[in-house]
Amino acid sequence: MADELSGWLLDVYAADNQGVVLWLLGDDGRRYQLRQRLTTTFYARGPFPRLRELWRFIRRRHMPICLSRTQREDLFDGRLDVMAIEADTAVQSRLFRYIQRRFPDLDYYDADIPVSVQYAARFDVSSTLRCRVSVNEGAVLDIAPLDSRWQIDNPPPPLRILTIAPNVDPSHRAPTHLHVGFEGRVIPYSLANGRLLLIGLQAALKRHDPDLILTQFGDTWLFPLLREEAQKAAISFNPSRDKERPCRIKKANSYFTYGMVLHRGEQTYLHGRWHIDIKNALQFNEYDISGILEQARVTGMPVQEMARRSPGAGITVMQMITAVRRGVMVPYTKQQAEQYKSARALLRSDKGGMVYQPQIGLHTNVVEIDFVSMYPSIISLFNISPETVKVNSPHVTVVPELNMPIDQTKRGLLPETLQPILEKRIAIRARLANLTRLDCRRPSLQSRSAALKWLLVVAFGYAGYKRARFGRIEAHEAITAYSREALLRAKETAEALGYEVVHMYIDGLWVKQKGVKTKAAIQPLLDSIESATGLPIALKGFYKWIAFLPSKLDSRIPVPNRYFGAFETGELKVRGIEMRRHDTPPFVADIQRAVLEQLAQTSGPNDCLLAIIEMVRGRLAALREKKVAPQLLLVSQILSRPVEAYKVPSPAARAAAQLGEINKQRFPGQRIRFIFTMGHPGVHAWDLPEDVDPDLIDVDRYVDLMLRAVTAVLQPWGIQRGWVDEWILRDWHQVYFYLSPA
DNA sequence: TACAGTCGGGG
DNA sequence: GTGTACGACTGTA
Numbered sequence: 001m002a003d004e005l006s007g008w009l010l011d012v013y014a015a016d017n018q019g020v021v022l023w024l025l026g027d028d029g030r031r032y033q034l035r036q037r038l039t040t041t042f043y044a045r046g047p048f049p050r051l052r053e054l055w056r057f058i059r060r061r062h063m064p065i066c067l068s069r070t071q072r073e074d075l076f077d078g079r080l081d082v083m084a085i086e087a088d089t090a091v092q093s094r095l096f097r098y099i100q101r102r103f104p105d106l107d108y109y110d111a112d113i114p115v116s117v118q119y120a121a122r123f124d125v126s127s128t129l130r131c132r133v134s135v136n137e138g139a140v141l142d143i144a145p146l147d148s149r150w151q152i153d154n155p156p157p158p159l160r161i162l163t164i165a166p167n168v169d170p171s172h173r174a175p176t177h178l179h180v181g182f183e184g185r186v187i188p189y190s191l192a193n194g195r196l197l198l199i200g201l202q203a204a205l206k207r208h209d210p211d212l213i214l215t216q217f218g219d220t221w222l223f224p225l226l227r228e229e230a231q232k233a234a235i236s237f238n239p240s241r242d243k244e245r246p247c248r249i250k251k252a253n254s255y256f257t258y259g260m261v262l263h264r265g266e267q268t269y270l271h272g273r274w275h276i277d278i279k280n281a282l283q284f285n286e287y288d289i290s291g292i293l294e295q296a297r298v299t300g301m302p303v304q305e306m307a308r309r310s311p312g313a314g315i316t317v318m319q320m321i322t323a324v325r326r327g328v329m330v331p332y333t334k335q336q337a338e339q340y341k342s343a344r345a346l347l348r349s350d351k352g353g354m355v356y357q358p359q360i361g362l363h364t365n366v367v368e369i370d371f372v373s374m375y376p377s378i379i380s381l382f383n384i385s386p387e388t389v390k391v392n393s394p395h396v397t398v399v400p401e402l403n404m405p406i407d408q409t410k411r412g413l414l415p416e417t418l419q420p421i422l423e424k425r426i427a428i429r430a431r432l433a434n435l436t437r438l439d440c441r442r443p444s445l446q447s448r449s450a451a452l453k454w455l456l457v458v459a460f461g462y463a464g465y466k467r468a469r470f471g472r473i474e475a476h477e478a479i480t481a482y483s484r485e486a487l488l489r490a491k492e493t494a495e496a497l498g499y500e501v502v503h504m505y506i507d508g509l510w511v512k513q514k515g516v517k518t519k520a521a522i523q524p525l526l527d528s529i530e531s532a533t534g535l536p537i538a539l540k541g542f543y544k545w546i547a548f549l550p551s552k553l554d555s556r557i558p559v560p561n562r563y564f565g566a567f568e569t570g571e572l573k574v575r576g577i578e579m580r581r582h583d584t585p586p587f588v589a590d591i592q593r594a595v596l597e598q599l600a601q602t603s604g605p606n607d608c609l610l611a612i613i614e615m616v617r618g619r620l621a622a623l624r625e626k627k628v629a630p631q632l633l634l635v636s637q638i639l640s641r642p643v644e645a646y647k648v649p650s651p652a653a654r655a656a657a658q659l660g661e662i663n664k665q666r667f668p669g670q671r672i673r674f675i676f677t678m679g680h681p682g683v684h685a686w687d688l689p690e691d692v693d694p695d696l697i698d699v700d701r702y703v704d705l706m707l708r709a710v711t712a713v714l715q716p717w718g719i720q721r722g723w724v725d726e727w728i729l730r731d732w733h734q735v736y737f738y739l740s741p742a
Numbered sequence: 743t744a745c746a747g748t749c750g751g752g753g
Numbered sequence: 754g755t756g757t758a759c760g761a762c763t764g765t766a
Contacts, residue, residue: 457753506753552762561751581750640748648747
């Protein structure tokens with residue numbers, strides 16, 4: 001007797017003994033834990049005698065494993081003779097590791113595809129989407145999707161969300177309370193007694209039965225603390241819904257990627273419900289929880305993983321799904337973590353892209369136009385994929401500059417993967433364009449759009465990353481060659497229409513022509529560029545004014561990515577200057593932003609310089625009178641190496657050393673926050689137990705940073721540092737000499 | 743003034 | 754069990 005169920009899939013993971021465990025949020029509001037029998041196949045390839053040894057090796061063990069010889073498609077090499085090894089999904093990864101240890105010389109395929117991804121590829125269902133299941137006594141007989149991951153209007157799962165946050169940042173001060181929230185009600189839980197806390201939390205979990213535990217510092221502080229307390233009090237504490245499964249803990253690690261060290265804190269994954277630590281989730285300021293759910297939905301990656309991994313991991317997984325669906329084997333690569341490390345490297349999209357020297361100084365009548373999702377559009381338009389580049393066939397296109405052929409006889413794996421993401425993002429953006437500014441659906445759609453954009457952006461980097469599973473450097477070269485070509489054609493087109501090109505950068509152009517002030521006036525340019533390049537281009541906005549800054553070291557040399565401008569709408573666009581940098585103290589960044597906002601309301605400093613000076617002098621007085629909150633003076637930097645490895649005691653190194661002395665060790669890739677102080681050692685680490693002495697704060701240093709930041713945004717109007725010093729520190733009346741030159 | 747060491751951006 | 758670009762800028766000799 002089978003029952004029919006429908007609802008949202010929350011999670012799929014390998015069971016302990018047999019098949020997989022599914023969690024379903026039923027349409028009836030119940031949460032179902034289901035089992036499903038499932039086998040998975042991976043493939044081994046190598047010299048025939050070795051494969052025969054492997055065959056005997058497995059047979060001797062009398063395990064329930066199905067072996068066969070077959071032919072399968074390889075992405076690059078066509079059909080290959082392989083040995084298929086089919087086993088229960090629950091044991092597959094253990095089995096593979098066991099075999100691989102004894103036969104490390106063989107090539108393996110499909111051996112490390114995550115269970116949820118296998119599942120998504122096979123049944124076309126993924127987390128947060130609705131499906132229909134026939135069930136017999138908790139065992140899934142059949143499952144089918146009710147929603148498509150490419151639809152934009154799927155009903156979201158009605159998640160029960162429990163929020164947990166400490167009253168203060170635990171790395172700074174010892175918290176005394178937790179704030180535990182559910183459906184808008186927040187209750188404090190004392191941290192004084194571990195046993196009571198555990199009992200209280202256990203009760204809250206039981207009472208509310210949340211689908212998502214959304215914490216602050218859950219990964220790096222709360223769950224490790226709870227485990228420790230549980231051990232001390234000899235209580236068993238399992239925050240998972242699946243009571244037979246302990247939490248899965250991933251250790252903290254620092255890792256290196258292209259000149260930058262990153263640090264990932266310890267992570268706690270739950271079974272049957274999700275834990276997301278907002279403070280340990282990647283990209284959380286670009287998109288929020290609905291963006292993470294969107295990425296999990298389209299990639300097939302489990303929600304908890306997606307929240308902590310880079311979008312690059314998501315793209316890799318999507319390519320795996322495309323491959324599996326096509327019957328193409330996915331090669332196993334060692335050092336699985338390595339490919340994900342490139343998460344930052346791939347963001348180096350300037351490498352190989354068009355970089356142009358802007359015309360230094362102030363410009364008016366400037367319009368910015370950007371190619372829309374340029375790299376993914378190029379990938380899609382020219383069918384660029386690891387298996388199509390540099391492949392000769394009767395039907396090829398040839399990459400400009402490189403003379404490299406690209407096979408056009410069949411759709412590439414990469415464009416096939418990206419195309420639906422591109423389309424979905426366009427559909428979401430079209431929907432957004434039709435909503436009013438205050439529509440309550442806006443934030444979630446915006447977040448989803450940003451999440452998809454990141455998947456697209458990152459796909460480009462992965463295309464060229466040699467260690468990525470589907471990476472091939474020629475694909476990367478082809479993409480950047482096409483992008484340079486597109487920008488050059490756009491430039492020629494613009495110039496032919498009477499525009500002056502003042503700057504080009506990666507996928508954007510700044511063009512200038514008197515009298516072009518409306519969408520209608522710029523439309524002919526957009527149309528011409530689109531027809532010249534085949535790529536979509538859109539108007540970004542009209543600038544009231546824009547300034548491109550010179551290098552600080554040589555004022556004759558322009559820097560492609562230091563500029564700021566004000567759109568006609570009054571909105572600012574700022575790149576490369578102090579306020580964009582994470583290591584600028586908020587006090588300084590706020591002042592610079594305020595100056596720019598004043599300038600953005602007017603056509604230049606003549607209209608607002610007095611107001612600016614008054615404001616800056618006010619902030620200076622506040623600083624000197626110690627009325628500026630110390631948090632606003634914090635410099636925040638990422639440590640690049642272990643404290644002892646610093647040869648030069650930089651402020652960050654000295655701050656880290658202070659923390660090291662009190663056993664609050666900091667690791668490479670971790671953020672260190674400090675305040676500049678006078679005398680030795682010149683810094684006060686924020687996370688020291690004692691607060692900084694306000695009398696020790698190095699006011700002069702902050703004054704210098706402040707004046708530097710203010711000068712940076714006034715200099716396009718010919719204002720020099722010396723004048724700013726005069727007006728701010730000494731006699732503001734001198735400004736009249738600037739305002740009304742004799 | 744030179745240069746070694748250190749840092750972070752961007753779509 | 755490895756990887757380590759590039760350009761800008763700071764601080765010290």
